[in-house]
Amino acid sequence: MTTERVAEEIEFAYWVPNVSGGLVTSDIEQRTSWDYEYNKKLAQTAENNGFTYALSQVRYEASYGAEFQHESTSFSLALLLATERLKVIAAVHPGLWQPAVLAKLGATADILSGGRFAVNVVSGWFKDEFTHLGEPWLEHDERYRRSAEFLQVLRKIWTEDDVDFRGDFYRIHDFTLKPKPLNTPQRPNPELFQGGNSLAARRNGGRHADWYFSNGKDYDGVTEQLVDVRTEARAHKREVKFGLNGFIIARDTEKEARDTLREIIEKANRPAVEGFRDAVQQAGNSTSSKQGMWADSTFEDLVQYNDGFRTQLIGTPEQIAERIANYRRRGVDLILGGFLHFQEEIEYFGEKVLPLVREIEAADREQAERSGGGSNQILLGV
Template sequence: MSTEKITDNVQFAYWVPNVSGGLVTSTIDQRTSWDFEYNKRLAQTAERNGFDYALSQVRYMASYGAEYQHESTSFSLALLLATERLKVIAAVHPGLWQPAVLAKFGATADHLSNGRFAVNVVSGWFSGEFRALGEPWLEHDERYRRSAEFLEVLRKIWTEDHVDFGGDFYRIRDFTLKPKPLNTPQRPNPELFQGGNSTAARSNGGRYADWYFSNGKDFDGVTEQLDDLRAVARAHDREVRFGLNAFIIARDTEREARDTLREIVEKANTEAVEGFRDSVKQAGKSTSDGKGMWADSSFEDLVQYNDGFRSQLIGTPEQVAERIVAYKKLGVDLILGGFLHFQEEIEYFGAKVLPLVRELEASSTSASVS
């Protein structure tokens, strides 16, 4: 098995703004809010406009323009209960969660939402957060070794009885979870996402996760990541889907879209971006091979703190749709979108961009069959 062409249609997710400051570190006006009522309406809007997933961010203390933050798992559950179809992914940090405790929460959330709860395992870059909470800070590859055990334990507890696990970070003795999540042939247990860019992240994604989340990348960057991910997945007889981060600026004209990007960067909160860059550069460069997240990010890239501008989903609806389908042809299964003005831009995307994506996908399929 391989990761090639697992889905017929590219799927869409959006970043849940459960953290203050929006999705760009800039003083530009962002018509968004981190409060629950706004986010409840936004989740319902996204669901109506063709989005499949939402990803709740995780922060425990203020950092680099994000002064306030709601906890990701509880916030995700609230959004699940306010929607009917949308799947909500909660980002979690190994080291701050015990996997069996999260497995218990996840099983309950899965029952309450009729099988729509998912987890994104992020290994952590913010050392100050761990230290403030009295938790040991591990170097990059050790954090990903811990994440690998975390993913393995979650899967075992959700699918097996009398679980025993003896690792370097977690030890489980004869543990049985009841009730288990809602298992179906289409979805055997809550979906597991592995975030990252590094070789260690790709290994974890290929071996243990259902999905691999990448920071923003151009076509060459996506191809390089996919080649590695596919090699790992094939070696373990697995299939792994690929999600790509992108900051989406779709406007009626290309000039308007490019002017918006230019204004975002011109109004960047320089102090916050530089502080973020200092923290994450250390995280990226601490990998054994220098391929970590943000290892080669520029100042402009980091104004959107997951390199979302690099994916270049910026332009008219036609231009954005064409580039999305080009990514799909490379093997991208899901676009994780951030927006400047979430509510109205998700509506615009659903009305103007998504129909074009589906038309292009259909025409591409017809051409390949004929």
């Protein structure tokens, strides 16, 4: 089995802990903090340890172990101004943002950061955040139709003048944004990310986004989504990159890593996990195909609220590096990592895991060149 496009080097992102409670809903110790000083230092550590991107979370209402949270776009800009190379992705909700207003904010953030601002369009799973603010709660596929228009409007405003757009959710009339974001051959406008698992999410990602984010998945789950997203993209003469969520537990021995996972689950905050499950599984099950996010997630999966354990980046540096390499061979372009103790574990990852990943990639390139297939024609041995 082969895949047409394999990245020469996989990239890495991390979840910004701008929301309290860490990345697992558990009472296990998590040496992390949602405050700015911690996150400023963490962003600097990440960019010096091989991370290309950071994703600022979005949560508006205190809930499910996330009692406190900093707003994502403003926090992203603060991190951009505290770093030199890191690209920061701000998660936003259509329905709570007007796309032209976000386009203006994004253009300013992009210019101030030298072209490092990006957006992750989140269609929404938390009904209360909409209804408590007096906003309508749309059915699943309608939320994704709105997101599709949101993505289109953002791109048009960032790249065109005198924009007209007449959709079911957004109407733009003769609108010109100046200054526009930075435009370079390497990156013509701020990158747009779309996440999800459902068929509607895959359709949006293929048609409108630069990147598609998936919840945690095993090899077969990743391959299924990649085929769908890239088939949709190519039908519209586009290419889309693929990012995969994974909770990373890298330890000197596999036993240490597995014991850590076991402790996380044993100490799960059951009321918080069950409250989250009740909120999100109606979103996943509301699709006709039952393929929405969290539709088949177990209690243990939801302790890491984006199914990060499923990716199985748990073990020694060698085991994790090989698994990352296998995901890359299947077409994954980026790993979005969560950690228990962010500061020290990102340092450990940069020192112990990342060099092994790069060694495997170099060996793959040499093998491909010897076989005459080129770096994008790698036989999948997983």
